[in-house]
Amino acid sequence: MAQASFICLLLSFSIIILSNAADINIDCGSSSSHVDADNRTWVGDTGFVTTGLTSTFKPIVTTAESLTTLRYFPTGETNCYSNIPVDKGGKVLVRTRFNYGNYDGENKAPKFDVVYDGKHRDSVVTVTSISGTRSEAIYIPESGNTSVCFFRMFLNENPFVSTIEIRRLDDSMYTDLGPKEGFILQQRTAYGRVQDLVRSPFDPYDRIWAPTPLSTVTLTSAATSINTSGADNRPPEIVLRTAWSREDMAFYDIKLPFSGVTFYIVLYFSEPLTLASDQKRTFYVNYDNKQVGPSVIAPPFGAVTQASLRAVVTTSLPYLTFKAKPDSTLNPLINALELYVISNSAGNGTNSTSSGSGGSPSTGGGGGGSPSTGGGGGSPTTGGGGESPSTGGGGGSSGSGGGGGKSGPLTTTINHHHYGSEQTVIAPNADTVTQIQNAK
Template identity: 40%
Template sequence: MASRLVFLFLAFFAFSANAYVNFDCGASDDYTDERNLAWTGDDGLFQNSQSAVVQSRNTLPHVMSTLRVFTTRKKNCYSISDVKGSLLLVRASFFYGNYDGKSSPPSFDMHFDGNEWATVQTSLDQLVNYEVVYASGSDTTSICLSQTQPNQFPFISALEVTALDSKMYSYLDPIHALFLRSRVAYGADATVRYPDDYYDRIWDPATVGSGVTSVASDASFISTANAPDNPPREVLQNAITISSTSDYISINPGFPDQKVSIYMNLYFSEVTELDTTQKRSFKAYVDNKPISDPIIPPYGEVAEMFLNFTASSNTSFLLIADPDSTLPPLVNAVEAFSISNRLTDGTNSKDVQGISELQKAFSDVLEVFWSGDPCLPSPYTWEWTTCSSDTIPRITALDLRSFNLSGELPDFSSMDALVTINLQNNSITGPIPDFLGALPNLKELNLADNSFSGPVPPSLSSNKKLKLVVSGNPDLCVSSKSCQTTSTDGTTISSSIPSSGSRKKSSKLPVILGTTIPIFVIFWALVGFLLHHKRKTAAIVAVTTGQTGGANRPGGANRPGGANNMTGKIGGAVINEIKVNFQDQTTTENGDQENPHQENGDQENGDQENPHQ
């Protein structure tokens, strides 16, 4: 058997489906069974599940002694990789065995690749199998279990995935799946499967009714070269027939209560070599209407017939001898399937790509716990995604609040249908990515309570249609807080990013007023002191000199340019200086409002050109 590649993928180990993948669910060890099939224990693959041991498995094989039960999440999935384009046979087995002591076997849903498969009805003491055949349309196929009833937890005993020959079941188109209803080896006295059937299909022996006879082939070798679905020779060594050509063989492969489309393979091999006087020829009839050409079984070979028709539990399926037949009809084996609805294409590939980038970036949280299609089937979307109702759904919301995410945000810009992103209360670091502002449908973005740093991209801060929350990021540049970034050449660039999103130059008016007003006050105090001292001195001189005309002397009190004129001129100059500074400041701020993106260097050049500064 071909070797298998094993590696961790999402919430499980993913295996290469070159031949076989057999999970012994609930087991901790790998082993080879009595049929020489290798089994892999799934213990440790899920952190949100439990393994259990059944109380009794009677005569069932060892693989049915354990199971895995899932008590949390909408769905839990196994996944197999490297299967794109492969034709797969998947079998899921369930043996309750009263593992929980409640004598209450549960019911739950099962699906694959976002498609509904079956509602699993388990039994108290009987093994239940479900099997599907389909062509995988992606690199990975997922088989998922989902809880549908309170306190009825999904479980699984074994999961087997087999890659079939691409020529098998060739009448099946790749957009539909086949759900097995029955696979019967007529005339056999025991179940036929691997190693007799290379693909480990299970061929159950049929219980024959009255008037039906089991016959064995006397052919030493039966060739299956002409049978595209490769039936094992062991199911062709026996057949059932009837005693008279006037009678018929009735086949009931387990048609459902409601009418569905049926895919049926029938295998015919003559059990003895006929002489020239003998002829076995018959047709298939559905509700007494012929639906096949005459069937003449070959000796030492097999003839395979494919039929597609609509049937329910009230439908009759008969093999009736032709009028010229000397021998009654016979049949060796039958496979009957119901045909699925058209398979989904899954969630939009752009969203799957974005989700994949998130899972890679936060692999310790998102890859470990989440698998399967994020949107489908629609009742079982991932808890942190919201999806549209389109045939190919789009992811419209991500809710990853308090998911313990750490590290930088990856580029998930391909998810262009997102309307809401909530990443609150994590430990996400690094800058806020620019691509978030380019998401065309984004209306709400909550980045609060993280460790983002640097500026808020203008594409976000200036988007008036976006509800943006960035509080609780201490290293984020908001509210005019200066932030520093390092350019490609290693130099440090400083900028000021106000909360309004536009850069305004800081006002110099408080500095000017705080400097000139005290000087003005001190100046006038000094002037007052000088005037008082001057007047006192003048009075003393007048008393001493009498009428000598001292006032008309150079430097006298009435001389132009004396103390009064000097103080008046100085005071006027100071007042003018305050006015000029105030006007310059007003002009600068008006200019900034008209050119909100002007750099600091423009203001400095303007300062140099102002002769009053």
Template identity: 30%
Template sequence: MASNSHFLVLCLFFISSVICQVTEFISIDCGGTGNYTDPRTGLAWISDNGTIMKYGKSSEVESPDENIQYRRRRDFPIDSRKYCYTLGTRERRRYLVRATFQYGSSGNEDAYPKFDLYLDATKWSTVVILDSSRVYVKEMIIRAPSSSIDVCICCATTGSPFISTLELRPLNLSMYATDFEDNFFLEVAARVNFGALSKDVIRYPDDPYDRIWDSDLEKRQNYLVGVAPGTVRINTSKYVDTRTREYPPVKVMQTAVVGTQGILSYRLNLDDFPANARAFAYFAEIEDLGANQTRKFKLQQPYFPDYSNAVVNIAENANGSHTLYEPSYMNVTLDFVLSFSFVKTRDSTQGTTLECD
């Protein structure tokens, strides 16, 4: 008795087909010693050593993540200069840009690194390392302003600035379009696969655009807490038609959580993100309901007054079961912690379900 919804929080900053052209992917192993194909994804990775990046030094990570690209990192000098990677783009095409950082263990550090990340001349984020073993991910969606973009590392206040990987992924023309994309970019706050079958992330080839969908089984501080009693996990092996604007992967839409007591609720830590945001939700009814069965619910969030009154009837909104329905919530005002609930309506016979981006 399940539907899937995916809840993607994208924060606003100033400034073809479903099958992506994988040949246009750019995957840079920063500090890597050579080119290779990742056996997990089948994607080709290139080293920045002496060609793409002539500054800084390649350093071995003492306790790397199990992925090949985190065995080494590129460290940069502690000064006021910007150290930039130039990525080729097609003007006005939409791209996902992702930078990752794993520092690795070190027993003689007085303070972990803290430094700035820039896209061209616009500050993207401040990278703050608090856990040497964690992979920190910074991801944005942009419309390319020209034939190239620069991703730059600079301005360390503690430690040495560094980077582990840099990735560029072209998107379908319909994906993540906004009215203000010439002046803003979208930074991803959370992309969550609710009802996940394991702690493993879902990405390429399951997602042809190589978005990273984090498992809701991943446990860390202030991440997916405040879960309502009666929440259970479900999944289906049936195909889910996701051919709409955003094309979430079928594998993600085949799992869900169900609020058997009529409510689903979660809290997400949104530190370092601004108050204005856009939330994308993806729903699909993944069980064939009986003639007298309905699943209706509302988003219950005090900061979404216009949306909290709207009733979601997934099978009706999507014109059938196992078909995607994807509303989005514009100009959302958020606190540092996002609390949201889906609550079934009085005339609904089935429990609320959630599967979030």
């Protein structure tokens, strides 16, 4: 009996190891392993790279250990991390992060390109301030190993990297992603959260959701729990706990690096109020004059609707607009958003919706896209903060959308690209402006 129990314990341990095979944290520039304050294990990078030099810097604020070391590449046009183990054919999220820290004393943060798995390219613009920069890609590796390469774009600017993180995603997520495509992150936002970033453990896939420090009307969900299983991309419940609501919202910061790229935008909606029999919230959403989702949006209470669109952006300043149906008594709302550029895409754009009752969006093809430029976000705070969504707004009578209504244009700052070096106390570095105004 004791032997059988021991064998079962070994099998269970093996299953745990296999289930975490694709979750890897590489501390670039370090040769040793360590466990951080959030119980994440970091490994040194010497088993993944053979070129480059290492450096460290002393941060002026409290910073995660993994972000105080880096590897830089003073020679060669291309330098790569390779043989990073992943599940062949499974979806992964790969996040690279860059904290310059003036390690070289030049006070000149470089610009360079990062390429994932040999084909998904993003352009990185690092910063000299204490805030960091990040880049993210979601794709399906073609083998049991993946690579992250850094391409020199300017002769006197050396690429560098602070960390590389690999996160495995469920195969049922991001079904709009083609087998040879990549989603290059431009923006991932939780509306109504006013301070801390959200990531693991609140998001089991360790995606990073940026807060919105100020808002128009913030609604807080009255639902005891929110079932997220109906949305293919599995947004974490915490980002559905708050929403922005206003009459005829228009977001002008939901932008792409340049015209002509193929994009994928996905929005999440959950009704925060227990609606009376005479209340109704239904609306349409458009991005760059293309409808997001194939039909009208009616957010479910205690569940979530996901609406997405794949298309080719036709203007240099695309915008996201919300318009209530004529018979709707409540204003439109939004809980969360993800925006990506699609690499290696082809075909015509499509849109799709999945709701609380399940359903898989159509795949459709982008439209002749080139790999994206555009940075990622910055270095988030560890742990993503507490699970206490901001209050405010709330309530709401018929026709108000929880306090919506007209009050003129409102401008808020949202830091989508640089968040401050993984600090205990957040000091947002606002670099993007969102305008929310009446679209009449």
